[in-house]
Amino acid sequence: MTARARGAARAGRVMLMPALTALLVLAAWPALWVLWLSLQRRIPVFGIERFVGPSHYVFLAGDPRFWNALEVTLVFTFVSVALEFLLGLAVALALQGQRRGRRLAVALLLLPWALPSVVTGRTFEWLYHPSAGLLNYVLGGQAINWLGEPALALPALIVADVWRTMPFVALLCYARCLTIPVEIYEAARVDGAGALATVRDVTLPLLRRVLLIALLFRTLDALRAFDLMFVLTGGGPANTTETLTVYAYRSLFQTLQLGFGAAIGVVVGALVMLVAWAYLRAMANEEATA
Amino acid sequence: MSPSFPNVPAAQYFVVRLRRAALLVVVAALAAGCAGGPAESGPVTLVFKHAKILGPSDPVPGLLREFEKRHPGVRVQAESLSWNSDDQHQFFVINLEGRGAAFDVMMLDVVWVAEFARAGWLLDLSPWVSRAELAPHFPSTIEPATWNGRVWAMPWLMNVGVLYYRTDLLAKYRLAPPRTWEALVDQVVRVRGAERDPKLDGVVWQGRQYEGLTVNALEAIWANGARVFGADGAVFPEEERAAGGLSFLRALIVSGVSPSWVTAADEELSRRHFGDGRAIFLRNWPYAMALFQAAGSPVRGRVGIAPLPGRVGGAASAASSGGAHLGVNRRTRHPALAAELVRFMAGADAQKAMSVGGALNPTRMALYRDPDVVRVHPDFPVVHDLMLKARPRPVTPAYLMLSTTLQPEFSAALVGVKRPRQAIEHARLRLSYLLEGLR
Numbered sequence: 104m105t106a107r108a109r110g111a112a113r114a115g116r117v118m119l120m121p122a123l124t125a126l127l128v129l130a131a132w133p134a135l136w137v138l139w140l141s142l143q144r145r146i147p148v149f150g151i152e153r154f155v156g157p158s159h160y161v162f163l164a165g166d167p168r169f170w171n172a173l174e175v176t177l178v179f180t181f182v183s184v185a186l187e188f189l190l191g192l193a194v195a196l197a198l199q200g201q202r203r204g205r206r207l208a209v210a211l212l213l214l215p216w217a218l219p220s221v222v223t224g225r226t227f228e229w230l231y232h233p234s235a236g237l238l239n240y241v242l243g244g245q246a247i248n249w250l251g252e253p254a255l256a257l258p259a260l261i262v263a264d265v266w267r268t269m270p271f272v273a274l275l276c277y278a279r280c281l282t283i284p285v286e287i288y289e290a291a292r293v294d295g296a297g298a299l300a301t302v303r304d305v306t307l308p309l310l311r312r313v314l315l316i317a318l319l320f321r322t323l324d325a326l327r328a329f330d331l332m333f334v335l336t337g338g339g340p341a342n343t344t345e346t347l348t349v350y351a352y353r354s355l356f357q358t359l360q361l362g363f364g365a366a367i368g369v370v371v372g373a374l375v376m377l378v379a380w381a382y383l384r385a386m387a388n389e390e391a392t393a
Numbered sequence: 394m395s396p397s398f399p400n401v402p403a404a405q406y407f408v409v410r411l412r413r414a415a416l417l418v419v420v421a422a423l424a425a426g427c428a429g430g431p432a433e434s435g436p437v438t439l440v441f442k443h444a445k446i447l448g449p450s451d452p453v454p455g456l457l458r459e460f461e462k463r464h465p466g467v468r469v470q471a472e473s474l475s476w477n478s479d480d481q482h483q484f485f486v487i488n489l490e491g492r493g494a495a496f497d498v499m500m501l502d503v504v505w506v507a508e509f510a511r512a513g514w515l516l517d518l519s520p521w522v523s524r525a526e527l528a529p530h531f532p533s534t535i536e537p538a539t540w541n542g543r544v545w546a547m548p549w550l551m552n553v554g555v556l557y558y559r560t561d562l563l564a565k566y567r568l569a570p571p572r573t574w575e576a577l578v579d580q581v582v583r584v585r586g587a588e589r590d591p592k593l594d595g596v597v598w599q600g601r602q603y604e605g606l607t608v609n610a611l612e613a614i615w616a617n618g619a620r621v622f623g624a625d626g627a628v629f630p631e632e633e634r635a636a637g638g639l640s641f642l643r644a645l646i647v648s649g650v651s652p653s654w655v656t657a658a659d660e661e662l663s664r665r666h667f668g669d670g671r672a673i674f675l676r677n678w679p680y681a682m683a684l685f686q687a688a689g690s691p692v693r694g695r696v697g698i699a700p701l702p703g704r705v706g707g708a709a710s711a712a713s714s715g716g717a718h719l720g721v722n723r724r725t726r727h728p729a730l731a732a733e734l735v736r737f738m739a740g741a742d743a744q745k746a747m748s749v750g751g752a753l754n755p756t757r758m759a760l761y762r763d764p765d766v767v768r769v770h771p772d773f774p775v776v777h778d779l780m781l782k783a784r785p786r787p788v789t790p791a792y793l794m795l796s797t798t799l800q801p802e803f804s805a806a807l808v809g810v811k812r813p814r815q816a817i818e819h820a821r822l823r824l825s826y827l828l829e830g831l832r
Contacts (some may be wrong), residue, residue: 106468119757144830146513146830146831147490147512148508148510148511148790148791149511149790149791149831150513151510151830151831162573168801195582197720232672233652233653233654233657233658234652234666234669235665235666235669239439246652246653246654248652248653248654248656248657249657250601251600251601251653251654251655251656251657251658251807251808252656253808253810256657307753320769324623336601336602336657337601337602337603338602338801339601339602339603339606339656339801339804340602340656340657340802340804340805340807340808340810341602341801341804341808341810342602342801342804342805343810345738345801353797356479356482356483356486356793357479357482357793357795357797358793358794359486359793360794
């Protein structure tokens, strides 16, 4: 390496310093602090503060409430992201094929995404209202207990989540669709591809990368799902909608078991990192083969 | 949402917001005026943090001006928090644990008093408030205020679980308000059988997994003669009877005496259903009466209020109390003045103004027979008797831990995921483990 190149490398490191420092202070430091907190039993109300090592993690390993929350989180994430993915893609393709009223359609599509989640929660609270709700009225005056029946509460929350975030997937895909040159479709037509074949062999492969990014965002969000459960069911009935973040909130902020709550937070963080890593690997493969 | 400060319709809330905005303008103008004056011996400012006072009007600003008039050189700044009890708790915890002294006097949900006292966040009011000064308040408000033998707070607003019933329907079948839950079930079967109205439900209550469920389930458990803590600190010493209380609630749902959706109901959901004329009985707090009797209410003039029923062979009526206390931040720079403000706001004159001007229930027993108050609230003499017999939820610094541990177990018993015996057993194991860790 020449002296000049070495100088440039050093200058590059110096210029990276501010960004690295910011990352360290804003991301690494709090993460490490939470990790440290999770190794302590700290309950300020009772003046308890002592190092307990990994005992919170040992307790969680045998805690049925934790395993239940993990299962709820995973089911919620998998089902809602899968539905958002399929519906979002379908909506994007439909938009692409639409000739008139596209702007209106996009504006309408944005609405659920733009609403604050607490407003969404309240809206669905009324839709699901057992005696005066629109849903039961439309079903012919049924008294279905959407949010109070163990088998229905989680699906009801998933529907609300899909309604709210499907537009995100749809808009990302739609934006990518707009950048696909018309010539490619013309070439496909000339080659005699039908509508279905065009979607399968032209549109979908070109959408792959943007779909992966949309999936990454949605999966990470869903793993941390909190607001809908908090507003609509409070985690009930019988904890059938209690996600890991709701459990962490109850332990941290409601009952002030700071060390224990931090341990749940660390588990959520690890889960999110694991999934993010898997996605990033998939994306790297994508680039390598592209 | 805490049962102590029930959710109130948005229109009223909006009116309160408007008033508060107007108040803010006035406060800002006052502050500007002060800034212009001599800054050297600036007046003492007390900050009073309280939940939004919901209802037709907010008497708090007027009372604070009165306090200022009596204490020249003192200014009281009222700052309101959201009406959501979880948010308030979080605000106080973060600021008190962070050792902030940005406020002097605070409005506390009754179930937090022991917790905050144990944490060392509350000023011991014993030097200023004697036991005798607490005596005119309802007994169930005094127990939380005097946790561990010291005075930590003064009772301010009170709540109690009550049974609402449809006077027209009961009169039609010559029935008196039921004294036991067993009698209530019989009455529901009889009235619904004769009315043949599929849209008329029996009794509605709060079974959603939140604080309201803890209250409803505790009332059922108490009515069946069981306690949460025995004298020696044992959890659910009468295990069989505690499970029996939950079994009864489950039976209400299974038999259709209560609609199945009570497992998702909070105060407002159940209150509206009854208010639409679609249930014979409702368990709720006293705030609902004013809404049932409001102009345009479908049940106006057809609602009565009675004690919560007891159980055959169990205890007599066992209603839970709720409400708010006033406490002082231990880091206040003006302890004597802050204690004085608490005594003033909890005093007879201020509580009278709160109940006449607002729709709030005082904690002073004599006010329930005060002619001026009874003129505005004709049902107060009845409510008085109910409050007198009310029981506080367990007074312990670990109350929130207790309640959030019980909620999923109670909920599981109500929806049939666990047998009541199993739910009580699981709750007991978990609670014993948690409480052990606090020693």
